[in-house]
Amino acid sequence: xxxxxxxxxxxxxxxxxxxxxxxxxxxxxxxxxxxxxxxxxxxxxxxxxxxxxxxxxxxxxxxxxxxxxxxxxxxxxxxxxxxxxxxxxxxxxxxxxxxxxxxxxxxxxxxxxxxxxxxxxxxxxxxxxxxxxxxxxxxxxxxxxxxxxxxxxxxxxxxxxxxxxxxxxxxxxxxxxxxxxxxxxxxxxxxxxxxxxxxxxxxxxxxxxxxxxxxxxxxxxxxxxxxxxxxxxxxxxxxxxxxxxxxxxxxxxxxxxxxxxxxxxxxxxxxxxxxxxxxxxxxxxxxxxxxxxxxxxxxxxxxxxxxxxxxxxxxxxxxxxxxxxxxxxxxxxxxxxxxxxxxxxxxxxxxxxxxxxxxxxxxxxxxxxxxxxxxxxxxxxxxxxxxxxxxxxxxxxxxxxxxxxxxxxxxxxxxxxxxxx
Amino acid sequence: xxxxxxxxxxxxxxxxxxxxxxxxxxxxxxxxxxxxxxxxxxxxxxxxxxxxxxxxxxxxxxxxxxxxxxxxxxxxxxxxxxxxxxxxxxxxxxxxxxxxxxxxxxxxxxxxxxxxxxxxxxxxxxxxxxxxxxxxxxxxxxxxxxxxxxxxxxxxxxxxxxxxxxxxxxxxxxxxxxxxxxxxxxxxxxxxxxxxxxxxxxxxxxxxxxxxxxxxxxxxxxxxxxxxxxxxxxxxxxxxxxxxxxxxxxxxxxxxxxxxxxxxxxxxxxxxxxxxxxxxxxxx
Numbered sequence: 001x002x003x004x005x006x007x008x009x010x011x012x013x014x015x016x017x018x019x020x021x022x023x024x025x026x027x028x029x030x031x032x033x034x035x036x037x038x039x040x041x042x043x044x045x046x047x048x049x050x051x052x053x054x055x056x057x058x059x060x061x062x063x064x065x066x067x068x069x070x071x072x073x074x075x076x077x078x079x080x081x082x083x084x085x086x087x088x089x090x091x092x093x094x095x096x097x098x099x100x101x102x103x104x105x106x107x108x109x110x111x112x113x114x115x116x117x118x119x120x121x122x123x124x125x126x127x128x129x130x131x132x133x134x135x136x137x138x139x140x141x142x143x144x145x146x147x148x149x150x151x152x153x154x155x156x157x158x159x160x161x162x163x164x165x166x167x168x169x170x171x172x173x174x175x176x177x178x179x180x181x182x183x184x185x186x187x188x189x190x191x192x193x194x195x196x197x198x199x200x201x202x203x204x205x206x207x208x209x210x211x212x213x214x215x216x217x218x219x220x221x222x223x224x225x226x227x228x229x230x231x232x233x234x235x236x237x238x239x240x241x242x243x244x245x246x247x248x249x250x251x252x253x254x255x256x257x258x259x260x261x262x263x264x265x266x267x268x269x270x271x272x273x274x275x276x277x278x279x280x281x282x283x284x285x286x287x288x289x290x291x292x293x294x295x296x297x298x299x300x301x302x303x304x305x306x307x308x309x310x311x312x313x314x315x316x317x318x319x320x321x322x323x324x325x326x327x328x329x330x331x332x333x334x335x336x337x338x339x340x341x342x343x344x345x346x347x348x349x350x351x352x353x354x355x356x357x358x359x360x361x362x363x364x365x366x367x368x369x370x371x372x373x374x375x376x377x378x379x380x381x382x383x384x385x386x387x388x389x390x391x392x393x394x395x396x397x398x399x400x401x402x403x404x405x406x407x408x409x410x411x412x413x414x415x416x417x418x419x420x421x
Numbered sequence: 422x423x424x425x426x427x428x429x430x431x432x433x434x435x436x437x438x439x440x441x442x443x444x445x446x447x448x449x450x451x452x453x454x455x456x457x458x459x460x461x462x463x464x465x466x467x468x469x470x471x472x473x474x475x476x477x478x479x480x481x482x483x484x485x486x487x488x489x490x491x492x493x494x495x496x497x498x499x500x501x502x503x504x505x506x507x508x509x510x511x512x513x514x515x516x517x518x519x520x521x522x523x524x525x526x527x528x529x530x531x532x533x534x535x536x537x538x539x540x541x542x543x544x545x546x547x548x549x550x551x552x553x554x555x556x557x558x559x560x561x562x563x564x565x566x567x568x569x570x571x572x573x574x575x576x577x578x579x580x581x582x583x584x585x586x587x588x589x590x591x592x593x594x595x596x597x598x599x600x601x602x603x604x605x606x607x608x609x610x611x612x613x614x615x616x617x618x619x620x621x622x623x624x625x626x627x628x629x630x631x632x633x634x635x636x637x638x639x640x641x642x643x644x645x646x647x648x649x650x651x652x653x654x655x656x657x658x659x660x661x662x663x664x665x666x667x668x669x670x671x672x673x674x675x676x677x678x679x680x681x682x683x684x685x686x687x688x689x690x691x692x693x694x695x696x697x698x699x700x701x702x703x704x705x
Contacts, residue, residue, distance in 0.1 A: 051576030061561035122559025
């Protein structure tokens with residue numbers, strides 16, 4: 001690349017770094033102070049330690065930073081591996097319009113939420129030890145999960161990279177990056193299978209400390225299956241909001257596809273949730289769940305499994321049949337809450353359920369504010385990218401080529417080839 | 422399938438096979454390696470009088486705040502080991518009178534904390550000691566996993582460490598026995614090779630069948646521990662968990678770990694095959 005071109009790109013990026021659009025929107029006014037406060041609290045946490053900021057204790061080593069940011073955040077990011085499978089392996093055209101946004105969302109979720117593990121690590125300066133070999137604890141499930149997080153972030157970056165190249169107008173680079181997509185997708189799905197289930201496998205040695213209604217040797221399988229509908233529910237949720245907020249960026253075709261996509265995702269959620277419930281029933285019988293069901297923890301278990309899995313699954317089915325988008329969105333929200341409750345149960349609610357109320361863990365306000373700041377910062381980053389890169393809108397050259405195509409099939413093929421993502 | 426596709430598929434398979442070796446949990450279990458026998462401590466609670474000399478000796482040996490002893494009222498509440506106290510003695514009121522129980526790391530033969538650690542900061546030495554090292558990331562999975570809730574974390578420090586009994590590893594290297602054992606005036610603690618301790622424990626039960634409850638806690642629990650306990654009453658009456666089973670805790674993760682190389686070999690091959698099957702002509 002000649003020097004002039006390089007300088008041009010740097011100037012372009014600097015230009016793009018400036019804020020676009022109105023600054024004083026209600027969303028910004030509410031979230032900006034939380035992000036600033038969260039930033040201050042993060043510094044406070046690093047200087048003062050975990051005890052000064054969190055309600056963690058010797059009995060509860062993990063709180064919402066693991067239960068929500070990492071465990072739930074990674075499950076919610078599962079939409080990326082599911083949809084890349086559908087679009088790049090099964091080559092379904094239908095979900096093509098949302099694949100870039102989903103991969104971006106997955107990538108940012110890993111950077112921000114899994115990145116939050118940095119805050120939770122007591123000795124965070126050692127975070128690269130398992131990567132650089134000081135030492136390789138390769139018999140640990142967490143070793144596997146740590147490596148997978150890193151590799152998966154790189155994989156998702158590779159999957160998203162053609163969009164960045166397009167944004168910078170680097171046509172030849174884009175073509176090279178595009179050719180890496182299929183390989184990245186295959187690697188990404190393999191990694192996701194293992195670390196989504198791996199997060200569940202981390203809990204296996206807490207046998208005796210996790211309530212028997214939740215503990216089973218099948219936790220990894222349950223985590224993997226639930227990451228499918230958790231991820232797809234997140235795609236429905238995020239897609240519905242993006243559809244409204246970034247309305248002006250979408251072309252006619254996107255608008256028309258939106259409804260069909262939501263219904264299709266709703267159907268996939270319903271099917272996976274019923275499969276998940278079937279597994280839950282198997283585990284319940286296998287572990288003699290009826291012995292524990294008539295107790296406070298048993299009722300809490302029913303709230304999770306019936307209230308936040310079975311009912312959302314039924315509502316999904318209804319929404320799909322009646323083509324009711326409101327029902328699908330409501331079911332997605334309920335399913336997501338169900339996932340949060342499920343992960344919280346494993347990390348601190350059904351974990352050591354036998355301890356008296358006074359010794360139990362409740363998050364401190366600082367833990368909550370930092371978590372909210374991380375969520376909002378992720379949304380800001382998402383918005384920044386969407387407003388600049390061709391994530392939701394079709395890229396200029398696609399529209400150009402499509403206009404030249406003479407029939408619908410030709411047009412689809414052109415878009416398929418050109419967008420790559 | 423042309424030659425290129427074949428080579429691609431082969432490459433994916435071989436990469437998976439290479440990972441198979443990396444992730445296979447062959448070293449998952451600390452063995453009583455090199456012909457050495459794990460050392461351990463036999464705690465005979467029928468001999469303990471609750472003088473807490475072991476607490477004092479432990480604190481002195483490891484530079485921890487030395488506790489005040491002599492005040493009986495401390496036994497009114499049950500205490501757990503903490504970041505500043507690696508061992509504590511508790512009193513239990515039982516049908517056979519007061520029983521004093523010393524608590525500390527059990528030094529499992531196959532420890533959950535060691536299997537949990539992703540940087541091998543937790544280590545089971547061939548001599549039996551379970552120790553902690555400073556390359557730790559502070560993820561606290563060892564605490565989450567330990568069936569006895571032993572590793573303690575210094576929450577109040579910006580540079581926290583994990584604190585737990587290390588069976589006096591430094592003293593062992595100098596040829597000395599653990600400080601608590603040395604300090605015990607009642608010979609309630611006995612240090613030695615685990616096999617000898619088991620024999621001694623059995624002999625005591627045979628010689629005084631009325632004095633002891635006929636079980637050695639730690640012989641089989643969680644696959645065996647280096648600390649072994651004798652008690653006059655059933656163990657659940659003196660604060661022990663008797664529902665932990667005899668399966669070594671690391672084995673709960675082996676099923677998952679064994680599945681990893683299979684997924685690494687199978688998934689890429691299947692996905693690549695599916696991708697080829699759905700490929701359309703016009704894309705070539």
